[in-house]
Amino acid sequence: MREIHDTELLQHYMETFEIKPILNDDLLPYLTLFSYDHGELICTQGDPYNHLYLLVKGKLKIFNTSPEGRTLILSFKTPLDVVGDIEYVQGTDFINTVEAVSEVHMIAIHHRWLKKFASDHTPLLKFLLNVITQKFYVKSSSLSFNLLYPVEVRFASYLLSVCFDEGDALYSGKLSTSHLIDAANLIGTSYRHLNRVIQHLSKEGLVERHKGFIEVKNREGLSELANHRNIYEK
Amino acid sequence: MREIHDTELLQHYMETFEIKPILNDDLLPYLTLFSYDHGELICTQGDPYNHLYLLVKGKLKIFNTSPEGRTLILSFKTPLDVVGDIEYVQGTDFINTVEAVSEVHMIAIHHRWLKKFASDHTPLLKFLLNVITQKFYVKSSSLSFNLLYPVEVRFASYLLSVCFDEGDALYSGKLSTSHLIDAANLIGTSYRHLNRVIQHLSKEGLVERHKGFIEVKNREGLSELANHRNIYEK
DNA sequence: AAAGTTTTAGGACATATGTCCTTCCCAACG
DNA sequence: CGTTGGGAAGGACATATGTCCTAAAACTTT
Structure with missing residues (x-):
């Protein structure tokens, strides 16, 4: 991790993602780019x-490790997204671990300044409400989906x-x-079992296994299997 | 459902749960007690x-029915709690079904008035942020717990x-x-399987099956089995 | 009290998933 | 060019869980 002292780049990000409107002007000097x-x-x-x-x-991976050492990935995030919002509101420790998947730039604001300058700043409160309710939605449907459907459907x-979103x-x-x-x-399963499921999907002709990658052969069929639900979207 | 026209009772609830501070005064005439x-x-x-x-x-049951007809109970709620907060913030339809488990009293405020009088009311925004982040926590640990542990542990x-909280x-x-x-x-399992698990816990001497109810025989043992995590707490 | 009806527990079997271990493939290295 | 090491795929077996059905119990109705 290193700090980037580049006011222009910071400005650029602020404009691209329309960050200024949600922040109190007093906060601006305390923004740091990492x-x-x-x-x-x-x-x-x-x-x-x-x-x-x-x-x-860049891209982030959010995950959690259970006391037994099992890892559960909760989501991948791309701009614009927020990390530490729940923790800020509740004043609690971080629940999850956040890892950079690619090169990542983040604007950081210390809680101290947020509390001092923006604890009553309506645009920020509304912004946080929005972000958090959205996270709640994702979490909520994720929970139902995981409990109700087997690994094959989730995969x-x-x-x-994952395969059709990047535009690549x-x-x-x-x-x-x-x-x-x-x-x-x-998905919340073991590597072993995932392999088994892939094998099965192969037999059904939905995907094909190649050296180094797996290829979707029948997008419509997969979509039907998944009940047309894109639970891992963004 | 019926409306209760009892200003005193409404006042009583407002005081008990300190509701007035979070509401804008303009809203007060629009509160309804159901x-x-x-x-x-x-x-x-x-x-x-x-x-x-x-x-x-009173007590509420929040649940969700999948397209296939399977029911998943998300939580039980007791006062003071909020229903429709996420929907209010996002302007979306209700995600879940809410059922009264006992006789229930609820104070209702139409979104129209909230938007008109309180959309910038900081105390309400903060209150909502608090409630929603808490819901997020519960949902989040619930997700991990469900994915990581078998039914026996969850039960x-x-x-x-459930058995030790009521004070009864x-x-x-x-x-x-x-x-x-x-x-x-x-818990997200079938009735059949739950029975199987109870049978197993019986053999271990952790619970005992009687006519009409199940009795905890070894609280400490259960707690150990559950990794000391009380995921369904309130 | 007898007959029917609903509720509750459990049997039998199939599927889903986890764990451990082996095999195979390929790359790096001597 | 053989050796070795690591990663990836899959076999074998155990456990977890779902579905459908049956048996037993409790409860209603006549």
Whole structure:
């Protein structure tokens, strides 16, 4: 992690994502721009809270490790998104671990300044309400989906979300094998079982296994299997 | 459902739960007190939103029915709690169905007035932020817990939460059999499987099956099995 | 009290998923 | 060019859970 002293870049992000309207002017001097490399941890579960982060570049992985050591990936995030909002509101330690998947830029604001200057700033409160309710929705449908459907269905939904969203024509319809472990942890199953499910989907002709990646062969069929629900979307 | 025209009772609730501070004075004339009987539905998933409700008396069951018809109970609520908050913030239809488990009193405020008089009212915004982040916490740990642990562990946690919280000495440590189906739906499993698990816990001497109810025999043992996590707490 | 009806527990079997371990493939390295 | 190490896929087996159905119990109605 390193701080980026680049006022112009900060300004650029503020404009792109329309951040200024939600912040109190008094806060502006206290914004810091941080950069994280691939694999770096932004915060670890159990850390005491102290910053609110705005993700403005790159991709984050949010996950949680159980006392038994099992990892559960909760989500991937792309700009604009917020980290540490719940912790800020509740004044609690971080619940999850946040890792940079690519090079990541985040605008950080120390809670101290937020409390001092913006605890009654309506636009920020409304912004937080919005972000948090959205997170609640995702979490809520995720819970139902996980409890109600088997891994096969969840993986179908996952494949559809991950393989066709990036706009990357090359990888369209393909999932790199190296991401399979992540996928398993995100879906909440074991790597072994995911493999079994892929094997089954192969037999059905929905996907095909190649060296290094898995290719979607029948998008419509997967979508039907997933009940047309894109639970892992964004 | 019927409206209660009892200004004094309304006042009484407002004081007991310190509701006035979070509301804008302009709103006060628009508060309505509703009463629901056991089994009545307050709202059904898919309903268009229109009221924000404050639960001030009785017990609510929040549940969700999947397209396939499976029911998943998300929580039980007791005063003071809020219903329709997420829907109010997002302007979306109700996600879940809300049913009165006992006789229930709720203070209702139509979204129209909230928007008109309180959309910038900081105390309300803060109150909502608080309530919603708390709901997020519950949902979040619920998700992890469900994905990471088998039914036996979840049921142990459930038993501890439900059997020892009410302060009702008579039922302390006991779970009425008639609630078993609810319990299964709350835990996210089938009634059949729950029975199997109870049988197993019996063999271990942790609980005992009697006519009409299940009795906890070894609270400490259950707590250990549940990893000391009380996921269903309130 | 007898007959029917609903509620509740459990049997039988199939499917879903986890754990552990082995095999195979490929790359790095001597 | 063989050796070794690591990662990825899959086999074998155990456990967890779902579905459908049956048996027993309790409760209603006549």
